[in-house]
Amino acid sequence: MPVDGLFSTTVTILGKTIDLRARNQALIASNVANAETPHYTPKALSFENELQGALKGGSNRVQTLTHARHFPLNGSSSRIQDVTGKVVETPAKSPGKDGNAVEIEAEMSRMTENQIMYNASVQILAKKFEGLRSALREGK
Amino acid sequence: MDFFNSMNVSSSALSAERTRMNLISGNLANANATRTPEGGPYKRKDAVFSATPIENSFSRTLDGATGREVRQVEVVQIIEDQNPPRMQYDPNHPDADPQGYVALPNVNVVEEMADMINATRTYEANVAAVQAAKSMALKTLEISK
Numbered sequence: 523m524p525v526d527g528l529f530s531t532t533v534t535i536l537g538k539t540i541d542l543r544a545r546n547q548a549l550i551a552s553n554v555a556n557a558e559t560p561h562y563t564p565k566a567l568s569f570e571n572e573l574q575g576a577l578k579g580g581s582n583r584v585q586t587l588t589h590a591r592h593f594p595l596n597g598s599s600s601r602i603q604d605v606t607g608k609v610v611e612t613p614a615k616s617p618g619k620d621g622n623a624v625e626i627e628a629e630m631s632r633m634t635e636n637q638i639m640y641n642a643s644v645q646i647l648a649k650k651f652e653g654l655r656s657a658l659r660e661g662k
Numbered sequence: 663m664d665f666f667n668s669m670n671v672s673s674s675a676l677s678a679e680r681t682r683m684n685l686i687s688g689n690l691a692n693a694n695a696t697r698t699p700e701g702g703p704y705k706r707k708d709a710v711f712s713a714t715p716i717e718n719s720f721s722r723t724l725d726g727a728t729g730r731e732v733r734q735v736e737v738v739q740i741i742e743d744q745n746p747p748r749m750q751y752d753p754n755h756p757d758a759d760p761q762g763y764v765a766l767p768n769v770n771v772v773e774e775m776a777d778m779i780n781a782t783r784t785y786e787a788n789v790a791a792v793q794a795a796k797s798m799a800l801k802t803l804e805i806s807k
Contacts, residue, residue, distance in 0.1 A: 540802070545728040547798060548668035551791045552713075552732045555675030557784050558682075559711040565731050609731045626787055637794045644801050651805070 528654070534602045535577060536647040542569045542607050543640040549609070550633045553624055560620040564629065569607030576601040665799040667716065667732065672791040674734035679785040681737045682709045686778045693769045696757045704767040706743035712736050743768055 546567040553564035579601055612632075613623035685707045692704040713733035745768040753762035 544665065544668075544798070547665070547795060548671065548732045549728060551668040551671045551795065552734065554787050554791045555671050555678075555735045556711070556713045556733055557675075557787065558679075558780070559713045559735055562713050562733070567728060606726065607728070609728060626784070630787060630790065633791060633794055637798055640798050641801050644805055648805050648807065 529650075531577065531602060532650055533647065535573070536643050536650070538573065538602050538605055539643045540640060540647070542567060542573075542605070543636055543643065545607070546636050547633070547640070550629055550636060553612075553629045554626065554633070556622075557624045557626050557629070558622065560622055562622050562624060564612050564614075564624045565609050566612045566632065567607045568610045569605060572605050572607060573602070576605050665795045667729075668795045669792055671716065671732060671734045672788045672795070674736065675788045676785060676792075678709070678711060678735045678737050679781050679788065681740075682781045683778070683785075685709055685740065686774050686781065689767075689769045689774050690771065690778075693767055693771055693774075695767060696755075696764060703747045703765045704769070706745075706767065706769045708741050708743060709737045710739040710741060712738040 546569075549565050549567055553562075553566075556562040556564075612628075614625035614628065617623040689706050695704040698704050712735070714736045715730065716732055716734055747765040747768050749763045750766055751762055752758055752764045755764045758764050
């Protein structure tokens with residue numbers, strides 16, 4: 523992708539993080555909503571490792587084909603784009619008598635963490651654009 | 663996946679908890695009611711909650727695995743507690759049986775109060791979830807500032 527030069531992977535990875543955190547927020551909201559529903563197991567989106575793997579895998583992106591039959595490696599941006607995360611169950615250690623495994627304190631702290639990380643990603647992305655804009659205006 | 667989805671999920675829980683709160687108020691108000699239109703003493707009422715997939719199937723398909731796992735909560739049934747009524751000896755009561763016992767509702771006031779605190783806290787937790795989604799959605803607008 524030619525725009526990679528200007529925006530690098532920063533924009534891609536931050537965009538992806540924001541998307542995944544928004545999805546995670548919906549799952550956590552669903553856990554909080556079902557805090558009193560019998561036989562409900564809480565779920566969360568796990569994507570940190572997958573995202574890190576995609577980012578690491580992209581580091582050898584700069585490559586020249588030395589042989590006509592070499593396969594071109596995927597660009598890292600597309601690899602980051604492909605990260606979807608995995609829905610994992612996060613049941614409490616001791617579920618209630620009604621089979622509900624939601625631990626409201628854990629869910630609230632997970633939600634706060636998710637929110638802070640989301641805000642952090644948004645802020646970094648905004649700063650990235652601000653920096654680019656500043657460069658375009660020659661620092662004026 | 664947009665934030666309105668997660669707000670809808672939270673608001674489904676808010677209305678479910680409000681329904682439960684109404685039932686608890688009804689139970690407390692009628693803790694001593696010996697007559698009902700159906701006859702006999704009042705019976706304690708409780709709500710049955712169920713986790714249901716969100717209705718909008720288009721966005722659910724679009725969102726893949728995460729969208730399918732998101733569940734909202736719904737009150738599917740309101741049940742009457744089938745426990746026997748409280749029997750209290752009061753021969754002067756107009757509803758007393760020949761032995762002098764009055765059948766009072768099977769409502770345990772202490773239990774209802776505990777349930778009420780539970781419903782209040784869960785309601786508050788869901789309000790916090792709505793606020794979190796709202797602040798995240800507003801924060802997104804700051805990217806273009």
